[in-house]
Amino acid sequence: xxxxxxxxxxxxxxxxxxxxxxxxxxxxxxxxxxxxxxxxxxxxxxxxxxxxxxxxxxxxxxxxxxxxxxxxxxxxxxxxxxxxxxxxxxxxxxxxxxxxxxxxxxxxxxxxxx
Numbered sequence: 001x002x003x004x005x006x007x008x009x010x011x012x013x014x015x016x017x018x019x020x021x022x023x024x025x026x027x028x029x030x031x032x033x034x035x036x037x038x039x040x041x042x043x044x045x046x047x048x049x050x051x052x053x054x055x056x057x058x059x060x061x062x063x064x065x066x067x068x069x070x071x072x073x074x075x076x077x078x079x080x081x082x083x084x085x086x087x088x089x090x091x092x093x094x095x096x097x098x099x100x101x102x103x104x105x106x107x108x109x110x111x112x113x114x
Contacts, residue, residue, distance in 0.1 A: 026101070033097045039090025041082040043067070048078050054094050056087040 037054035047067035051060035067075065 030098065030101055034094060037090055037093045037097060039086040039088065039093060041085035041089060043078055043082065048075075048082060050079065050082045050086045052083065052086045052090050054090050056090060058083060 034054055038059065039052045039054075039056075040049070042049040047064035049060075049062040050058060053059050061079070063075075063079075067078075070078065
């Protein structure tokens with residue numbers, strides 16, 4: 001969004017517009033960070049790895065050839081379990097990114113607009 005020098009001549013309106021522009025930049029920055037959040041999980045032996053986006057969508061799946069020795073149902077169960085764990089990881093990371101913008105640092109209460 002192109003930034004404009006907006007001065008209405010009204011001090012309160014100018015203050016509100018400046019605050020709005022700052023909040024818009026902050027929101028844009030947070031949305032960029034949210035888009036970079038991924039969750040990951042791996043089997044204990046590292047033979048199966050999954051990665052999901054911040055929304056929980058599967059974005060990467062690695063299956064080591066040695067994991068193919070598992071039965072199809074066991075492999076499917078492992079992938080489903082890891083996908084759930086990766087989604088939980090993404091949710092935790094998303095909260096870490098957004099928490100400063102959602103809570104008042106002093107009281108843990110919802111943040112009020114400036």
